Amino acid sequence: MDFEDRLNALATKVRNQAAAIGTEEATKNAFIMPFISTILGYDVFDPLEVVPEFTADVGIKKGEKVDYAIMRDGEVQILIECKASTGVPKIEHASQLFRYFSTTNARIAALTNGVIWQFYTDLDAPNRMDAKPFLVLDLLDIDETLIPEVQKMSKDSFDLDSIISAAEELKYVGVIKREIAGQFREPSDEWIKFFTTRVYDGAFTKNVREQFTSLVTxxxxxxxxxSVNDRLKTALGAGVTVAPTETPDVTSEPVAEDDLNRDTEIETTLEELEGYQIVKAIACGEIKPQRVTQRDAKSYFAVLLDDNNRKPIARLHFNSRQKYLGLLDENKTETRYPLASLDEIYQHAxxxxEAVVRYR
Known part of the structure; x- marks a missing residue:
């Protein structure tokens, strides 16, 4: 397996087991040690590479420990502080990291609950850990643009200079992306005023703000x-024969709006929406389009008849590098077919x- 495949395999394990993990020690064993060994490539049983319960005297805080220290050539390179997967890692959990960062040679620190990995360095002041991470990796929602940056921290590819040089851009790009996503979900007064003053010549009064809040949203x-529909038009460009009186409804507005309000642990991607619309277009040869619905989950994206999970038309397994189309037979036994492109879904029309006819 290459680096990305290993990362996706661990992400699948996290999705399947997170609900069963209740303690910090269980989190370490199930998620954190596999990340250190499988993803970063360090031997967790070799104290020359990974030191658990790393201890150093820091001022008046004698004997305080950091959960793991990753070593290279006898020097500490990465400090890792762990919390249980049931809680969200917060900066107030990182007091040991702050103290140890200034007394060791480490330039990278990680705070993690095994699901979310927050990586820190010292961009704001030398030898002092920043208050904000430069990279946040969520194994339940992997940002593919971050994979090469995570790989730089692995044993075989460790490149401290490259990591630090890219950290500032990563830090601010990540924060900006999260801020934009938040504004699309729930626009702030500043966001509303920004657009209002560019299209409205009058004063930005309370009444104007109230009016433009709904308009900006x-x-x-x-x-x-x-934007989604532009992608869908491209995906549907190959065409499919449907009943002449039943034109498939390819609007994605209900799906897109639902996705904006969805729990952030489950992110519906553009490719999943495109795949859904292709399956829907094919199914519309047999039934009315409004009967074809979707439900997204952590492990797969389901296309259903009548919004009934007992009537699965198809499953889209798009959470790894290799994408699969899952089709179920009359016994609900699923067969997965690898997809090199979304257009290959048409080969299974x-x-x-047949699945639609079986349920209708």
Missing amino acids: KASRQFLTE EAIR
Whole structure:
């Protein structure tokens, strides 16, 4: 397996087991040690590479410990502080990291609950750990643009200079992306005023703000919807024969709006929406389009008939590098077919129609 495949395999394990992990020690054994060994490539049983319960005297705090220290050539390179997977890692949990960061040679520190990994360095002041991470890796929602940066911290590819040089851009790009996502979900007064003053010549009064709050929110959602639909038009460009009186409804607005309000642990991707619309277009040869619905989950994206999970039309397994189309037979036994591109879904049109006919 290459680096990305190993990361996705661990992410699958986290999705499947997170609900059963209740303590910090269980989190270490199930998620954190496998990340150190499988993803970063360090031998967790070799004290020359990984030191558990790393101790150093720091001022008046004698004998305080950091959960793991990753060593290279006898020097501490990465400090890791762990919390149980049931809680969200917060900066107030990192007091040991702050103290140890200034007394060791470490330039990288990680705070993690095994699911979310927050990586820190010293961009703001030398030898003093920043208050904000430069990289946040969520194994339940992996940002593919971060994978090469995480790989730089692995044993085989460790490149401290490259990590530090990219850290500032990563730090601010990540924060900006999260801020933009938050504004699309719930626009702030500043966001509303920003757009209002560019399209409205009058004074920005209380009444104007109230009026434009709904307008900016609506415009933001329509912008996302149109972006998704542009991708859908491309995906549906190959065409599919449907009943002449039943034109498939390819609008993604309900799906896109639902995704904006969805729990952030489950992120519906553009590719999943495109795949859903392809399956829906095929199914519309047999039934009305409004009967085809979708439900996203952590492990797969389900396309259902009548919003009934007992009537699965198809499953889209798009959470790893290799994407699969899952089709179920009359006994609900699933067969997964690898997809090199979304257009290959059309090759399974007959099986998709058979599934619809079986339930209708």
